[in-house]
Amino acid sequence: MKSSTAINDGNVVVEATAKHTNGVTNGTPKSAILHRHIHHEPMMVKGASGNYLELTDGRKVLDASGGAAVACLGHNNKRVKAAIACQMDEVSYCASMFFGTTAGEELGKLLISSTGGKMARTFIVSSGSEAMEAAMKLGRQYFLEKSPPEPARINFIARKESYHGTTLGALSMGGHVARRKIYEPMLLSTTSRISACNAYRGQRKGERVEEYVSRLAKELEDEFQRLGPGTVCAFVAEPVVGAALGCVPAVPGYFEAMKKVCDRHGALLVLDEVMCGMGRTGTMHAWEQEGIIPDIQTIGKGLGGGYAPVAGLLIGHRVVNTLDRGTGAFAHGQTYQGHPIACAAALEVQRVIKEENLVENVSHMGQLLSSLLKARLGTHPNVGDIRGKGLFWGIEFVRDKVTKKPFDPADAIAMRIHQKAMSAPYNISLYPGSGTVDGVRGDHIQVCPAYNVTESDIKLIANLTASVVGDFFATL
Known part of the structure; x- marks a missing residue:
């Protein structure tokens, strides 16, 4: 039996009983x-x-x-609703170019504390797609500001069957075929993809986990060589793949092996935890289970629990220290960056998560x-x-x-x-x-x-x- 009521791009849900009315x-x-x-x-x-x-x-x-x-x-969490109302009584919006807020500062401290100080700074935006766009730009700026600068680093390596957002830069990064399809002519040529770590589909019969990991690490190494190691800005991956694969975790040792490839060539490791992070997988950050620390991490959905549009970056010391020694400024900004109400909502969500274990x-x-x-x-x-x-x-x-x-x-x-x-x-x-x-x-x-x-x-x-x-x- 064929279904004609669903569009197969991962973005549209139509009820089976819905009738075509031309709107x-x-x-x-x-x-x-x-x-x-x-x-x-x-x-x-x-x-x-x-x-x-x-x-x-x-x-x-x-x-x-x-x-x-x-x-x-x-x-309908009462604590979060009250925190939002309280923030509205204080200030609902201010331009981040000139002003900061208590809610934003407290959220930043809580998030950095949640990493045990392994990450250095936060950057708060309104969606996961915006977070990935910011991560790409920050990665590029890092290589322009490091000493000596490396302006040739413009390429990003991601994975097939991945999803990193719906704006053009983030969509270029992801490998979600259906969501990319009609926009392919507009997408960036500086992104490429290797195989996902999907043991159910990718691990060969009789292949040990260690052999599977080695094969995937070699594929990443080969892609570095194909592009030119000095041209790669970062390897980007979801610790547990969400919408594109349906909650597929990496096999043990995978991320350690991939990070070694990145380190060998001086590239950054960017982990997309918009869907799988902020407690969703049983640790506050999914990378805590992998024995590695990313250079840049995107966060989103579980950050604010849907009570406000909020997402962000957690930025590692390597990147922050380079900016600190360089211009001291991230060449990127948005109107609703660090929005006070979004920060207040996320802050209270995270407090509830922490206090209630x-x-x-x-x-x-x-x-x-x-x-x-x-x-x-x-x-x-x-x-x-x-x-x-x-x-x-x-x-x-x-x-x-x-x-x-x-x-x-x-x-x-x-x-x-x-x-x-x-x-x-x-x-x-x-x-x-x-x-x-x-x-x-x-x-x-x-x-x-x-x-x-x-x-x-x-x-x-x-x-x-x-x-x-x-x-x-x-x-x-």
Whole structure:
């Protein structure tokens, strides 16, 4: 059965029951908003509390994905709301070119403290895409200001089946085929990609982990040589790949090996933790589990938990010290950089996470979620892989479990599972993704609940997810 209701670019979700209306009713536009699909109205949320969203059609939906792994404290947190209101009474906006705020300074100190002082400065923006753009520019400026300067360093190496943002620079960096497709002629020529670290798809039969890591490190080395080692600015990667692959962690030793290649050639290591960071994988920063420290790190979704548009950079001592000895200024700035309300919201979110020991809860509840999903779905003939860390889990679907053959992209399996999950009797939101295998073929869903979930919440999420998947394939 083919589905014609979903656009397979990872950006559009259309309900199976939605009707094509050309965006008008009796000649009158239905909405003044250019939604993600002009012919279909989105589901409307009228309220939210804890782990649940209330829709205008009467549904109460369990938000098991936190939107896109964003709502790390759930919805309607009273402490965060109060902090935002308090900040509005103090100051809602000021130009970062001239002014700073207490909220911004306190957030910066908290974030640097969360790294144990391994990172030196923060830079706060409004979205993950903006953070990646800033990381690229900062990496370039570092090489212009170091002594001696290295102006030839203009190239970035990233990975296939990755996602780093939707603005043109960030989109150039990522390897999400569908999201890149129509913009390819406009994208930067100074970015290239090597294989992702995806053991389920990439590790050969009989190949030991150490051999797999060596092969991937050699691929990075070969790409340095192809471009010219002195022309590479940075290697960019997600410690746990989110939307493009569905919560795929690196195998042990991978990032240590890749950093050695970067260090050998003097290039920077940039880690994109917009989706997998800020506690999502069971440590505050995903790199803490990898035995390495990045030069630049992007953060986002779990930073503010959706209470305000906020993202940022954590910048290592190597980069900051070079700027300090050079111009002392980052040649980049934005209108809403360090926005006071966004900083206040993020600061309170992070305080709640720390005071309530929620990163520890992520680790504990993540182990339970993992065991329950694998127990319920591990042997299902259409479940190829269940992978993740903390409360960041992906389920990849296959047509054949033995050969790992994916479904036809036209079948829109992940999107249709999402649609089924949103309907009664399940009423659960699971985050769908496609292109899992090669950017075009492959389907997965992500399960990314709030950090403060309880054991009963996890059991309910696992049971509903297993029921949706089982029932969907039983009638396929």
